[in-house]
Amino acid sequence: SLSQREYDRNPQAYRESLRASTRTLSKSRTGPKQFRITITDPTGARGTDYQMVDEDADRLGGLMLIVMHIPPSKREWIQYKG
Numbered sequence: 001s002l003s004q005r006e007y008d009r010n011p012q013a014y015r016e017s018l019r020a021s022t023r024t025l026s027k028s029r030t031g032p033k034q035f036r037i038t039i040t041d042p043t044g045a046r047g048t049d050y051q052m053v054d055e056d057a058d059r060l061g062g063l064m065l066i067v068m069h070i071p072p073s074k075r076e077w078i079q080y081k082g
Contacts, residue, residue, distance in 0.1 A: 002040035022052050
């Protein structure tokens with residue numbers, strides 16, 4: 001999980017989770033790749049850019065974001081989308 005609470009408890013573990021969230025789980029170079037599902041709250045990874053480190057995923061569009069909450073403020077929504 002990537003949340004403000006996680007960061008407040010253990011910043012190093014939070015950074016490791018953030019880096020891991022964009023890496024493949026698959027060890028094999030052949031066959032389908034598996035990726036993590038990262039769940040966060042609106043403050044999770046605020047001020048941090050997610051970067052796909054897998055060339056195939058990047059070529060196919062990168063990270064998929066499923067928005068569960070749209071903030072009421074236009075400014076927050078712009079920040080939320082990156």
